[in-house]
Amino acid sequence: MSQSIDSSIPIHVGLILDGNRRWAKEHGLSVEEGHRQGYLTLRTIVSAAGRHGIKYLSAYVFSSENWQRDKTEVRDIMKLLNWVLKHEVKGLNKEGIQIRFIGSKLKFGAAMVRSIMWAEELTKQNTRGTLLLCLDYGGQQEIVDAVKRIAESGIDPEDITPELITHHLYAPDVPPPDLIIRTSGEQRLSNFMLWGSAYSELAFTKTYWPDFSEQDLQAMLDDYAKRHRNFGG
Numbered sequence: 404m405s406q407s408i409d410s411s412i413p414i415h416v417g418l419i420l421d422g423n424r425r426w427a428k429e430h431g432l433s434v435e436e437g438h439r440q441g442y443l444t445l446r447t448i449v450s451a452a453g454r455h456g457i458k459y460l461s462a463y464v465f466s467s468e469n470w471q472r473d474k475t476e477v478r479d480i481m482k483l484l485n486w487v488l489k490h491e492v493k494g495l496n497k498e499g500i501q502i503r504f505i506g507s508k509l510k511f512g513a514a515m516v517r518s519i520m521w522a523e524e525l526t527k528q529n530t531r532g533t534l535l536l537c538l539d540y541g542g543q544q545e546i547v548d549a550v551k552r553i554a555e556s557g558i559d560p561e562d563i564t565p566e567l568i569t570h571h572l573y574a575p576d577v578p579p580p581d582l583i584i585r586t587s588g589e590q591r592l593s594n595f596m597l598w599g600s601a602y603s604e605l606a607f608t609k610t611y612w613p614d615f616s617e618q619d620l621q622a623m624l625d626d627y628a629k630r631h632r633n634f635g636g
Contacts (some may be wrong), residue, residue, distance in 0.1 A: 412456045412628070413627055414581055415580045416452065416457050416459070416461070416582045416584065417461045417582070417583040417584070418448070418460065419583065419584065419585035419586070419595055420462060420463060420587050421585055422588075422612045422613065423438050423441040423612055423613060426440065435476075438476075438483055439483060439598045440613040442483060443613075444612055444614075447616070447617065449500065449532070452620070455497045458532060459533045459562055459578070460537040461537070462534065463532075463593075465506075465539060466594060467482075467544055467594075481488070481515070484515070485518070488515070488518040490521055492525060492526070496526050499531030501527060503535045503574060504537075505535055505537055505538075505574050506537050507539045535577065537595070541594045542595055542596055543594055545573055545596075545598065546572075546597065548573075549568050550571075553565075553568070572599070577606075579596070580603045581627075582604045583596070583603045583605050584606045585607050586615050587611050588607070607621045
């Protein structure tokens with residue numbers, strides 16, 4: 404599926420899902436419940452993105468830095484991820500959504516890695532849309548890993564180009580994000596898709612991720628459609 408530069412619909416939207424913990428605190432709920440509600444919101448936005456014609460949706464679910472959080476919170480997030488893999492993948496498959504995971508899998512247990520591989524295999528033929536779940540993901544590490552693969556291949560340094568580095572990223576077949584949305588009022592990328600975001604449009608909202616709605620998405624898509632994208636020319 405191709406898209407011209409001046410298209411009013413982004414082909415790839417990146418989501419920085421921020422505010423789950425603050426949402427939970429303000430509602431007198433546990434952090435675990437905040438992350439659970441965050442997943443339910445993501446499920447809603449995945450369906451909405453398909454209706455809006457968005458081909459790729461990348462969700463920054465768990466960064467490489469998130470391992471430094473409280474051990475109980477990390478455990479709860481892993482438990483939620485396991486639940487999603489066991490109970491939600493089949494529903495997404497029925498909707499025609501392809502699920503892909505990008506990031507390192509080295510810190511995940513063997514059982515979770517098997518579940519991740521099963522989800523990708525089950526949904527790999529789906530064409531209605533692609534959900535990229537960024538797990539143990541860091542934009543700087545993605546670039547480092549790409550450069551390592553290039554070095555290991557023996558390519559002459561003079562032959563290294565931006566296109567070559569792009570080809571060695573975690574998902575080289577996925578176009579760079581046209582639009583990156585961050586919730587909760589923070590205005591930074593926080594190590595999300597640093598290479599691909601070179602010319603991404605950015606959108607920020609003070610709304611916490613669990614409260615983010617299809618109406619919020621629509622408002623950002625409407626704003627995106629009014630922008631004149633500049634790719635350095």
